[in-house]
Amino acid sequence: MLASTLRASLRARAIPSVSRFAGFRAVRNYSDHHLETFEEFTARFEKDFQEAPDLFEVQRLLNNAFAYDLVPAPAVIEQALLACRRVNDYPTAVRTFEALKYKVENKEQYAAYLEELKDIRKELGIDLKEELYPEA
Template identity: 65%
Template sequence: MSSASLLRVAVRGPTQTFFRAYRPVAPSRASAAIVPGLIAGSSLNFSTTVSRRSEHQDETFEEFTARYEKEFDSVQDVFELQRNLNNAFAYDLVPSPSVLQAALKAARRVNDYPTAVRVFEGVKAKVENNGQYEQYLTELKALREELGIVLKEDLYPEEAK
Protein backbone atom coordinates (compact mmCIF):
# COMPACT_ATOMS: atom_id res chain seq x y z
CA MET A 1 0.00 0.00 0.00
CA SER A 2 1.48 3.32 -0.98
CA SER A 3 1.80 6.28 1.33
CA ALA A 4 -0.80 8.21 -0.67
CA SER A 5 -3.45 5.53 -0.10
CA LEU A 6 -2.65 5.43 3.60
CA LEU A 7 -3.11 9.17 3.76
CA ARG A 8 -6.46 8.86 1.98
CA VAL A 9 -7.68 6.26 4.50
CA ALA A 10 -6.55 8.42 7.40
CA VAL A 11 -8.29 11.51 6.01
CA ARG A 12 -11.55 9.77 5.08
CA GLY A 13 -11.81 7.79 8.26
CA PRO A 14 -12.82 4.17 8.58
CA THR A 15 -15.40 2.74 6.29
CA GLN A 16 -18.31 0.76 7.56
CA THR A 17 -17.25 -2.37 5.73
CA PHE A 18 -13.74 -2.51 7.16
CA PHE A 19 -14.29 -1.31 10.75
CA ARG A 20 -17.31 -1.73 12.95
CA ALA A 21 -18.27 0.70 15.65
CA TYR A 22 -18.65 -0.81 19.11
CA ARG A 23 -22.04 -0.24 20.64
CA PRO A 24 -22.49 -1.64 24.11
CA VAL A 25 -25.71 -3.56 24.47
CA ALA A 26 -27.43 -3.78 27.81
CA PRO A 27 -27.88 -7.39 28.92
CA SER A 28 -31.34 -8.76 28.77
CA ARG A 29 -33.07 -10.13 31.86
CA ALA A 30 -32.54 -13.68 30.60
CA SER A 31 -28.78 -13.32 30.16
CA ALA A 32 -28.45 -11.55 33.52
CA ALA A 33 -30.13 -14.49 35.18
CA ILE A 34 -27.61 -16.88 33.65
CA VAL A 35 -24.48 -14.86 34.41
CA PRO A 36 -24.59 -13.47 37.97
CA GLY A 37 -21.73 -11.01 37.30
CA LEU A 38 -23.94 -9.03 34.92
CA ILE A 39 -26.47 -8.10 37.57
CA ALA A 40 -26.28 -4.40 38.37
CA GLY A 41 -24.92 -3.71 41.84
CA SER A 42 -23.41 -7.17 42.16
CA SER A 43 -20.08 -7.45 43.96
CA LEU A 44 -18.95 -9.77 41.17
CA ASN A 45 -18.76 -6.85 38.75
CA PHE A 46 -15.31 -5.80 39.96
CA SER A 47 -13.65 -8.78 41.55
CA THR A 48 -13.70 -12.48 41.00
CA THR A 49 -11.54 -13.38 43.99
CA VAL A 50 -13.03 -14.94 47.04
CA SER A 51 -12.50 -13.00 50.24
CA ARG A 52 -10.41 -15.03 52.65
CA ARG A 53 -10.70 -15.05 56.39
CA SER A 54 -7.67 -15.32 58.57
CA GLU A 55 -7.57 -18.29 60.89
CA HIS A 56 -6.11 -15.99 63.56
CA GLN A 57 -8.70 -13.26 63.26
CA ASP A 58 -9.97 -13.23 66.85
CA GLU A 59 -6.74 -14.29 68.53
CA THR A 60 -5.98 -12.96 72.01
CA PHE A 61 -2.52 -11.80 73.03
CA GLU A 62 -2.06 -14.95 75.13
CA GLU A 63 -2.97 -17.19 72.19
CA PHE A 64 -0.60 -15.20 69.96
CA THR A 65 2.19 -15.64 72.52
CA ALA A 66 1.58 -19.38 72.87
CA ARG A 67 1.43 -19.86 69.09
CA TYR A 68 4.71 -18.08 68.43
CA GLU A 69 6.49 -19.73 71.36
CA LYS A 70 5.51 -23.07 69.85
CA GLU A 71 6.60 -21.99 66.35
CA PHE A 72 10.01 -20.80 67.57
CA ASP A 73 10.50 -24.02 69.52
CA SER A 74 10.07 -26.03 66.30
CA VAL A 75 12.43 -23.92 64.15
CA GLN A 76 14.95 -26.06 62.25
CA ASP A 77 16.77 -23.57 60.01
CA VAL A 78 17.53 -19.88 59.51
CA PHE A 79 14.79 -19.42 56.93
CA GLU A 80 12.08 -20.60 59.34
CA LEU A 81 13.49 -18.41 62.11
CA GLN A 82 13.50 -15.28 59.99
CA ARG A 83 10.08 -16.02 58.50
CA ASN A 84 8.58 -16.47 61.98
CA LEU A 85 10.25 -13.26 63.18
CA ASN A 86 8.89 -11.33 60.20
CA ASN A 87 5.42 -12.71 60.85
CA ALA A 88 5.57 -11.99 64.59
CA PHE A 89 6.74 -8.41 64.08
CA ALA A 90 4.20 -7.77 61.30
CA TYR A 91 1.35 -7.58 63.81
CA ASP A 92 0.27 -4.34 65.43
CA LEU A 93 1.78 -5.35 68.75
CA VAL A 94 5.16 -5.94 70.35
CA PRO A 95 5.80 -9.63 71.03
CA SER A 96 6.02 -10.62 74.68
CA PRO A 97 9.40 -11.29 76.32
CA SER A 98 8.64 -15.03 76.34
CA VAL A 99 8.24 -14.99 72.52
CA LEU A 100 11.50 -13.09 72.17
CA GLN A 101 13.16 -15.54 74.54
CA ALA A 102 12.00 -18.45 72.36
CA ALA A 103 13.22 -16.58 69.24
CA LEU A 104 16.65 -15.97 70.77
CA LYS A 105 16.98 -19.61 71.78
CA ALA A 106 15.98 -20.64 68.25
CA ALA A 107 18.61 -18.27 66.82
CA ARG A 108 21.22 -19.94 69.03
CA ARG A 109 20.00 -23.40 68.03
CA VAL A 110 20.38 -22.67 64.31
CA ASN A 111 23.63 -20.77 65.02
CA ASP A 112 22.48 -17.40 63.64
CA TYR A 113 24.05 -14.64 65.72
CA PRO A 114 23.15 -11.71 63.41
CA THR A 115 19.45 -12.53 63.62
CA ALA A 116 19.69 -12.62 67.41
CA VAL A 117 21.09 -9.08 67.37
CA ARG A 118 18.39 -8.02 64.91
CA VAL A 119 15.67 -9.25 67.28
CA PHE A 120 16.56 -6.40 69.61
CA GLU A 121 16.63 -3.93 66.73
CA GLY A 122 13.10 -5.06 65.85
CA VAL A 123 11.97 -4.56 69.42
CA LYS A 124 13.52 -1.09 69.49
CA ALA A 125 11.66 -0.16 66.30
CA LYS A 126 8.38 -1.63 67.52
CA VAL A 127 8.09 -0.10 71.02
CA GLU A 128 6.58 3.33 71.57
CA ASN A 129 9.37 4.86 73.64
CA ASN A 130 12.87 4.21 74.93
CA GLY A 131 11.56 3.31 78.42
CA GLN A 132 9.71 0.30 77.06
CA TYR A 133 12.83 -0.79 75.19
CA GLU A 134 14.83 -0.60 78.42
CA GLN A 135 12.22 -2.79 80.15
CA TYR A 136 12.64 -5.43 77.45
CA LEU A 137 16.42 -5.23 77.82
CA THR A 138 16.27 -5.73 81.61
CA GLU A 139 13.78 -8.59 81.21
CA LEU A 140 16.01 -10.38 78.70
CA LYS A 141 19.39 -9.41 80.22
CA ALA A 142 20.08 -12.81 81.77
CA LEU A 143 19.39 -14.63 78.50
CA ARG A 144 21.48 -12.11 76.53
CA GLU A 145 24.42 -12.71 78.85
CA GLU A 146 23.94 -16.49 78.74
CA LEU A 147 23.90 -16.56 74.93
CA GLY A 148 26.56 -13.83 74.54
CA ILE A 149 24.37 -11.51 72.49
CA VAL A 150 25.72 -7.97 72.24
CA LEU A 151 23.34 -5.18 71.24
CA LYS A 152 23.91 -3.08 68.14
CA GLU A 153 24.28 0.00 70.38
CA ASP A 154 27.19 -1.72 72.13
CA LEU A 155 28.75 -2.96 68.89
CA TYR A 156 28.57 0.46 67.18
CA PRO A 157 28.38 3.13 69.91
CA GLU A 158 29.00 6.07 67.52
CA GLU A 159 25.85 5.20 65.50
CA ALA A 160 23.66 5.08 68.62
CA LYS A 161 23.86 8.87 69.12
Protein backbone atom coordinates in the same frame (compact mmCIF):
# COMPACT_ATOMS: atom_id res chain seq x y z
CA MET B 1 6.75 -21.07 12.49
CA LEU B 2 8.74 -18.33 14.19
CA ALA B 3 6.60 -15.71 12.52
CA SER B 4 3.42 -17.34 13.72
CA THR B 5 4.82 -17.58 17.25
CA LEU B 6 5.68 -13.86 17.21
CA ARG B 7 2.24 -12.98 15.87
CA ALA B 8 0.61 -15.08 18.58
CA SER B 9 2.66 -13.40 21.31
CA LEU B 10 1.85 -9.93 19.92
CA ARG B 11 -1.83 -10.79 19.89
CA ALA B 12 -1.57 -11.98 23.48
CA ARG B 13 0.06 -8.67 24.54
CA ALA B 14 -2.69 -6.67 22.86
CA ILE B 15 -5.26 -8.10 25.25
CA PRO B 16 -5.16 -6.33 28.61
CA SER B 17 -4.07 -8.91 31.15
CA VAL B 18 -6.50 -8.13 33.93
CA SER B 19 -7.41 -11.10 36.01
CA ARG B 20 -11.05 -11.71 36.65
CA PHE B 21 -10.23 -12.20 40.29
CA ALA B 22 -8.08 -9.07 40.70
CA GLY B 23 -10.91 -7.23 42.37
CA PHE B 24 -11.40 -10.00 44.88
CA ARG B 25 -7.71 -10.21 45.71
CA ALA B 26 -7.38 -6.49 46.33
CA VAL B 27 -9.57 -6.70 49.39
CA ARG B 28 -8.22 -8.51 52.41
CA ASN B 29 -10.88 -9.14 54.96
CA TYR B 30 -8.96 -9.63 58.16
CA SER B 31 -12.22 -9.70 60.04
CA ASP B 32 -12.95 -13.04 58.39
CA HIS B 33 -9.94 -14.61 60.12
CA HIS B 34 -10.03 -15.88 63.61
CA LEU B 35 -8.46 -13.20 65.77
CA GLU B 36 -6.17 -14.50 68.46
CA THR B 37 -5.93 -13.23 71.98
CA PHE B 38 -2.51 -12.03 73.16
CA GLU B 39 -2.24 -15.21 75.24
CA GLU B 40 -2.92 -17.47 72.24
CA PHE B 41 -0.58 -15.39 70.07
CA THR B 42 2.23 -15.74 72.59
CA ALA B 43 1.70 -19.48 73.01
CA ARG B 44 1.64 -20.01 69.23
CA PHE B 45 4.87 -18.14 68.55
CA GLU B 46 6.65 -19.71 71.54
CA LYS B 47 5.79 -23.14 70.16
CA ASP B 48 6.71 -22.19 66.58
CA PHE B 49 10.10 -20.82 67.59
CA GLN B 50 10.80 -23.94 69.63
CA GLU B 51 10.08 -26.08 66.59
CA ALA B 52 11.78 -23.90 63.96
CA PRO B 53 14.15 -26.22 62.08
CA ASP B 54 16.39 -23.68 60.32
CA LEU B 55 17.36 -20.04 59.93
CA PHE B 56 14.85 -19.44 57.13
CA GLU B 57 11.99 -20.45 59.41
CA VAL B 58 13.35 -18.43 62.35
CA GLN B 59 13.55 -15.29 60.21
CA ARG B 60 10.11 -15.92 58.72
CA LEU B 61 8.62 -16.29 62.20
CA LEU B 62 10.36 -13.10 63.35
CA ASN B 63 8.86 -11.18 60.44
CA ASN B 64 5.43 -12.56 61.22
CA ALA B 65 5.66 -12.02 64.99
CA PHE B 66 6.50 -8.33 64.49
CA ALA B 67 3.78 -7.75 61.90
CA TYR B 68 0.98 -7.32 64.48
CA ASP B 69 -0.28 -4.33 66.41
CA LEU B 70 1.28 -5.51 69.69
CA VAL B 71 4.88 -6.05 70.71
CA PRO B 72 5.58 -9.78 71.13
CA ALA B 73 5.84 -10.79 74.79
CA PRO B 74 9.32 -11.27 76.31
CA ALA B 75 8.66 -15.02 76.36
CA VAL B 76 8.33 -15.00 72.55
CA ILE B 77 11.53 -12.96 72.15
CA GLU B 78 13.33 -15.36 74.47
CA GLN B 79 12.27 -18.34 72.38
CA ALA B 80 13.32 -16.45 69.22
CA LEU B 81 16.79 -15.87 70.71
CA LEU B 82 17.07 -19.52 71.70
CA ALA B 83 16.08 -20.47 68.15
CA CYS B 84 18.85 -18.18 66.80
CA ARG B 85 21.30 -19.96 69.07
CA ARG B 86 20.02 -23.35 67.93
CA VAL B 87 20.53 -22.50 64.24
CA ASN B 88 23.84 -20.78 65.16
CA ASP B 89 23.06 -17.41 63.61
CA TYR B 90 24.39 -14.55 65.68
CA PRO B 91 23.38 -11.64 63.36
CA THR B 92 19.70 -12.63 63.52
CA ALA B 93 19.87 -12.55 67.31
CA VAL B 94 21.25 -8.98 67.14
CA ARG B 95 18.58 -8.10 64.60
CA THR B 96 15.84 -9.39 66.94
CA PHE B 97 16.75 -6.74 69.50
CA GLU B 98 16.94 -4.13 66.75
CA ALA B 99 13.43 -5.03 65.59
CA LEU B 100 12.25 -4.82 69.20
CA LYS B 101 13.82 -1.37 69.61
CA TYR B 102 11.76 0.14 66.79
CA LYS B 103 8.63 -1.89 67.51
CA VAL B 104 8.11 -0.40 70.98
CA GLU B 105 6.80 3.14 71.17
CA ASN B 106 9.37 4.69 73.47
CA LYS B 107 12.80 4.19 75.04
CA GLU B 108 11.36 3.27 78.44
CA GLN B 109 9.57 0.28 76.96
CA TYR B 110 12.74 -0.81 75.16
CA ALA B 111 14.69 -0.51 78.43
CA ALA B 112 12.01 -2.58 80.19
CA TYR B 113 12.29 -5.31 77.54
CA LEU B 114 16.08 -5.29 77.82
CA GLU B 115 15.81 -5.64 81.57
CA GLU B 116 13.37 -8.52 81.18
CA LEU B 117 15.65 -10.27 78.65
CA LYS B 118 18.90 -9.42 80.48
CA ASP B 119 19.53 -12.97 81.67
CA ILE B 120 19.04 -14.71 78.33
CA ARG B 121 21.14 -12.07 76.59
CA LYS B 122 23.93 -12.61 79.09
CA GLU B 123 23.60 -16.38 78.89
CA LEU B 124 23.87 -16.46 75.10
CA GLY B 125 26.35 -13.59 74.72
CA ILE B 126 24.29 -11.40 72.39
CA ASP B 127 25.33 -7.79 71.84
CA LEU B 128 22.96 -5.02 70.85
CA LYS B 129 23.48 -3.15 67.61
CA GLU B 130 24.25 -0.08 69.70
CA GLU B 131 27.22 -1.95 71.12
CA LEU B 132 28.41 -3.22 67.73
CA TYR B 133 28.14 0.16 66.03
CA PRO B 134 28.23 2.91 68.68
CA GLU B 135 27.28 6.31 67.32
CA ALA B 136 30.30 8.55 66.88
